[in-house]
Amino acid sequence: MDVDKVFGRKTVADIKKGLRQLNVEYVKVGAFDIDGILRGKYMKIDKFLSALDNGFGFCDVIFGWDSNDQLYDSASFTGWHTAYPDAEARIVPESVRCLPFENNIPFFIAEFAGRAAAVCPRNLLKRITQRADKMGYAVNASCEFEFFVFEETPESVRAKNYQNLKSITPGYFGYSTLRNSVHAEFYHDLLNMCRDMNIPIEGLHTETGPGVLEAALLYSEALEAADRAALFKTFTKVLAQRRGWMATFMAKWSNKWPGQSGHIHISLKDKKSGKGIFYDAKKPHGISDKMRWFIGGQQALMPELLSMIACTVNSYSRLIPGFWAPTAASWGIENRTTALRVIGGGEKSQRVEYRIAAADINPYIALSAAIGSGLWGIENKIEPTKPVTGSSYAQTFPDKLALPATLFEAAGRLRKSKAAAALFGKEFVEHYAQSREWEEREFRKAITDWELSRYFEII
Numbered sequence: 001m002d003v004d005k006v007f008g009r010k011t012v013a014d015i016k017k018g019l020r021q022l023n024v025e026y027v028k029v030g031a032f033d034i035d036g037i038l039r040g041k042y043m044k045i046d047k048f049l050s051a052l053d054n055g056f057g058f059c060d061v062i063f064g065w066d067s068n069d070q071l072y073d074s075a076s077f078t079g080w081h082t083a084y085p086d087a088e089a090r091i092v093p094e095s096v097r098c099l100p101f102e103n104n105i106p107f108f109i110a111e112f113a114g115r116a117a118a119v120c121p122r123n124l125l126k127r128i129t130q131r132a133d134k135m136g137y138a139v140n141a142s143c144e145f146e147f148f149v150f151e152e153t154p155e156s157v158r159a160k161n162y163q164n165l166k167s168i169t170p171g172y173f174g175y176s177t178l179r180n181s182v183h184a185e186f187y188h189d190l191l192n193m194c195r196d197m198n199i200p201i202e203g204l205h206t207e208t209g210p211g212v213l214e215a216a217l218l219y220s221e222a223l224e225a226a227d228r229a230a231l232f233k234t235f236t237k238v239l240a241q242r243r244g245w246m247a248t249f250m251a252k253w254s255n256k257w258p259g260q261s262g263h264i265h266i267s268l269k270d271k272k273s274g275k276g277i278f279y280d281a282k283k284p285h286g287i288s289d290k291m292r293w294f295i296g297g298q299q300a301l302m303p304e305l306l307s308m309i310a311c312t313v314n315s316y317s318r319l320i321p322g323f324w325a326p327t328a329a330s331w332g333i334e335n336r337t338t339a340l341r342v343i344g345g346g347e348k349s350q351r352v353e354y355r356i357a358a359a360d361i362n363p364y365i366a367l368s369a370a371i372g373s374g375l376w377g378i379e380n381k382i383e384p385t386k387p388v389t390g391s392s393y394a395q396t397f398p399d400k401l402a403l404p405a406t407l408f409e410a411a412g413r414l415r416k417s418k419a420a421a422a423l424f425g426k427e428f429v430e431h432y433a434q435s436r437e438w439e440e441r442e443f444r445k446a447i448t449d450w451e452l453s454r455y456f457e458i459i
Helices: 003-007 012-022 045-054 114-118 121-134 154-159 177-182 184-196 222-242 289-309 363-380 407-416 418-424 426-444 449-455
Strands: 026-032 038-044 056-059 086-091 097-099 105-112 137-150 201-206 212-217 246-248 264-270 331-333 340-343 351-354
Touching: 003 012, 012 045, 012 105, 026 045, 026 121, 038 045, 038 222, 045 056, 045 086, 056 105, 086 114, 105 114, 105 121, 114 426, 121 137, 121 222, 121 363, 121 418, 137 222, 137 363, 177 184, 177 201, 184 201, 184 222, 212 222, 222 246, 222 363, 264 363, 289 331, 289 340, 289 351, 289 363, 289 407, 289 418, 289 426, 351 363, 363 418, 407 426, 418 426
Parallel strands: 026 105, 331 340
Antiparallel strands: 026 038, 056 086, 086 105, 097 105, 137 212, 137 246, 137 264, 201 212, 264 351, 340 351
């Protein structure tokens, strides 16, 4: 379905006109929580039209529980002490898409308003893009995700205790024409679904590892880029499960294979001229002063903001030497061993690749950290270190560039960060930090297979 043709400019009036034209009975609505999980429901058309005009109530427990629906024990925003009331939510008209495997039922993203706006991931990114707007910049971004695909179901992986899983293809075979031709139906289903849902894929190929793919999403304005990234993760999993398969976006699902990246590409334009501000032909490597300061801010704040990017306990299993993941707040020119990679090419293509991010990111929160820290760098004219040449794994970095080793440590650094409070608001920082500390405390309750095999008999 041509959504633009049906819904026009996607104003409220256009949406109502399009819905009447389609004569739909139900609409699907969803909002993304702190972990980037889409929580939603079907709405009868009359209720949806009322929500479109007046907003609607959405139980704020989605900010009071984790990805496993377990209630936080130290959240101040909501909890038993507030009795989990409804939070104000609003429909985002311009987010309309139609779901091709649900008879083109319209789907809309919702975001939170009122008091809940302070902890809403989508609103967090809106505040950061508004900051850029006040500075005279428009932000473009895109995400690229690596994900493993298995011939498994939610039932079978549990029955196997997530061990000895069967991937859709064996062995190492990056950029394989053989693999993507054998499974061409799935590739085309994914490409077509994303096209139909306005999540255009710029490139799709196999990566190195059994059943691992990489998809690069087409760049767009930053908030739209986050919408696309979050929807891509959700509906790629939907598509796989409808086929009897499973896709995982864990940062690292096995210690036998490299982790799964979720790299973010960012560039800034001058709002008045429309020209990219990262390029200056007179400067070394074409890096303008503002790009250098942007990198400086990202580098300086990365250790403080890491929990916003490396957001799960599993994230830290990926950040080890030699597995295509950075281990310090480093940067370089076309250097894939650093946390920040400058990609040159001229005024229209010069950008920063934020390589610290993995596939497990909440795109709204990770983009907020990556863009917000760069804007902070421009505002304060933060100078980065010298760019890394060669392998960053073979170099020693100052203590200030060392990254937290655990999620709990990273959350503590975020709590103490004055820059984070100024960029994201104290309420978000407090709520998010406690959610990450909870996540690690839940992990500490677990007895892992590694512990059993190491200690059960010998100790």
